[in-house]
Amino acid sequence: MPELPEVETVRRGLVRSIVGRRVESARLLRRDVLRTDGRAGPAALLAGGTIAAALRRGKHLAIVAQDGRALGVHLGMTGQLLATRPGASAGRSDHTHARWTLEDGTVLVFRDPRRFGGLWSYPSLDALRADRWADLGPDAMSITARSLAARLARGRRAVKAALLDQVALAGVGNIYADEALFRARVHPRRESGSLTPAELDRLAASIRSVLREALRAGGSTLRDYAGTDGSPGRQQEKHLVYGRGERPCVRCGRRLATALVAQRTTVYCETCQGLPMSYPHARPGGLSVQGERRARGRTGTRSPNGKTEKIRIR
Numbered sequence: 001m002p003e004l005p006e007v008e009t010v011r012r013g014l015v016r017s018i019v020g021r022r023v024e025s026a027r028l029l030r031r032d033v034l035r036t037d038g039r040a041g042p043a044a045l046l047a048g049g050t051i052a053a054a055l056r057r058g059k060h061l062a063i064v065a066q067d068g069r070a071l072g073v074h075l076g077m078t079g080q081l082l083a084t085r086p087g088a089s090a091g092r093s094d095h096t097h098a099r100w101t102l103e104d105g106t107v108l109v110f111r112d113p114r115r116f117g118g119l120w121s122y123p124s125l126d127a128l129r130a131d132r133w134a135d136l137g138p139d140a141m142s143i144t145a146r147s148l149a150a151r152l153a154r155g156r157r158a159v160k161a162a163l164l165d166q167v168a169l170a171g172v173g174n175i176y177a178d179e180a181l182f183r184a185r186v187h188p189r190r191e192s193g194s195l196t197p198a199e200l201d202r203l204a205a206s207i208r209s210v211l212r213e214a215l216r217a218g219g220s221t222l223r224d225y226a227g228t229d230g231s232p233g234r235q236q237e238k239h240l241v242y243g244r245g246e247r248p249c250v251r252c253g254r255r256l257a258t259a260l261v262a263q264r265t266t267v268y269c270e271t272c273q274g275l276p277m278s279y280p281h282a283r284p285g286g287l288s289v290q291g292e293r294r295a296r297g298r299t300g301t302r303s304p305n306g307k308t309e310k311i312r313i314r
């Protein structure tokens with residue numbers, strides 16, 4: 001699923017390919033992809049307008065015309081905005097739900113096989129901000145320790161759940177939450193309000209650096225994500241924990257743990273991201289997070305000396 005670096009890569013592609021150009025024609029090929037009520041005609045897709053800006057907040061995009069009209073775009077899980085230069089052969093056309101032709105011959109398409117994404121039409125950017133973006137927290141790319149502390153303060157939920165909550169912080173998803181927590185040496189199950197000022201400093205800095213590094217690599221492509229020119233990201237090759245469950249920790253060499261935190265598969269190092277001793281499952285030889293979750297009469301795992309083994313829980 002595209003997170004902040006992927007969506008920002010798409011935004012920069014839109015700036016290069018469509019900003020400053022007039023939309024000659026626009027067509028919705030699948031009506032329910034336009035999520036706002038009202039007419040789904042070309043005007044809802046900015047036809048006739050000159051594109052003034054492509055903006056982003058968290059994982060959300062907005063394309064704004066000079067006459068004020070605004071189109072919100074969310075890539076969902078599998079969404080792509082692909083721009084084809086005049087004269088170049090078009091890329092994939094299956095699952096194309098909307099198509100724009102610009103005055104210079106550039107063709108932009110929105111395709112989204114799983115259709116968790118969509119388009120939202122508004123008469124103005126203010127109207128879009130008051131609706132789609134109203135509940136979004138501060139953008140994660142520039143989050144400060146102070147702002148992060150205010151967002152996590154007094155919270156009892158797991159810090160990973162708080163990072164995924166777009167109301168608390170906009171732009172972080174499962175990949176970069178795990179990567180940032182590992183770099184900050186914070187356990188994903190820590191209560192968000194229990195982080196010390198030093199940990200909040202490290203976590204805010206890690207979020208910013210993980211996102212910036214991923215942006216430099218054009219994002220992470222696990223399946224569908226691509227920039228507007230169709231090229232995949234390269235950051236997936238550099239993930240330190242995401243997708244590396246059971247493999248050795250790059251820092252300490254012990255096997256990385258996998259658990260379900262905030263309903264998402266979570267990979268972390270039980271040694272480098274240790275829980276404070278006050279947590280019940282932080283005792284040496286105690287149950288791992290995974291073991292705790294299963295601890296009602298079934299099997300689980302425990303991690304003496306950082307090695308995970310299956311155990312039966314009595």
Ligand SMILES: [Zn+2]
Binds near residue numbers: 250252253271272273
């Ligand atoms: Zn480690």
